Amino acid sequence: MSEKQKLTNQEQTKITRAIIKAAVLMLEFGAESTLIENTAQRLGLALGVDSVEVSLIPSAIVLSTLSNKQSQSVTTTRRAHHKPINMSIVCDLQKMCQDLEKYKYDVDFVLKTMKEIQPNYYNRWLVVFMVGFSCASFAYLNKADWQAFGITFLASSLAMFVRQELSRKKFIMIITFGVTAFVATLTASIALIFNLSSTPNIALSSSVMLLAPGFPFINSVLDALKGYLAMGWGRWLQAVLLTVATSIGIILAFTLLSLKGW
């Protein structure tokens, strides 16, 4: 590190901007807190600042970089708006960090790469089919009969289609989850109404499994256990809110059909 020349304030601000942009992207698309902090620090070291300190809260990031023997400090804050989970973006950012360390690129490379990152979307009909099949597999694993298997497949494929349509119109996740759960329950309840299956309850419960908020729940536990308590609470609440939205959708469907349990 001896050949490191002095950074001007302007250069350091540019580096800080690049680092916090990467950190905000990772937070928005659902990365773990340890990963965000590690990546920010590794990016900082690779770009030539002495150290990077990150303070994470669920809705924002505060980030400071220190340089010139810890004598010059730049701090900046960004708001994070949570978006649907997208792991390919997180992966791309991590790969960018590794490339940066390996080939000693400069800050322009980071800014350019982040501008060009594209989410790796799968073919939407493939996803609809696979999610329908997944939920049907849940029904199978919970020992449903084949009629319930088919109905679950139908209900959750339709629900996934609705979910994709709502996500495309950029509705917030709470509305998306509620409406999707409503559609899924409404479709799956044909098993109960027309007595098509001997295990209608499994069809009903499996068809809303596509809304299980796995990422927020697991991330909240991981964050909390690794010492990011505020992030743990935030993600916990996010997961609970999504679950409540799902429940409201199910309850509305039940009330509409005036089913009583089973």
Next chain:
Amino acid sequence: MSEILIQYLLNAIFAAIPALGFGMVFNVPRYTLIYCAIGGAITFSTRYILMDFDIPIELATFLASTTIGIIALYWSRKYKVPRPIYTIASIIPLIPGTYAFTAMINLIDMNAHGVTPELIVMFVDNALKAIIILAGIGFGLALPSLYYIRYNRPIT
């Protein structure tokens, strides 16, 4: 004997499909999809085998998710990909969806048709199972990576 084996194999396949499907929902990179599927099969089969040895479902879930946590630690080092990509898709088949759903329906019933002791018993039974299984999944996944965290700053 072969019937049992076929049952295991079918379960493994039907556990791999949800892991794959949810991997697509989370938009994981293409080359990790196959590991998500394998992970789902491993996790569910582990739990199934453990439950065949009369281990209660909560403990079996915890051990199964610890197993996938350790395996994913190895995978993520080998392919330089964040660990949650593998683990979260893999534990999807373990999620206690039916228990949670039954508990919720019981709540609705209690509100609509009056509270009865049977409903309370059913609600507490299902909700407890769901919560403990969820906690088992979370702690099981976190455990392997906590092993590597040390207080490396000397306290003086």
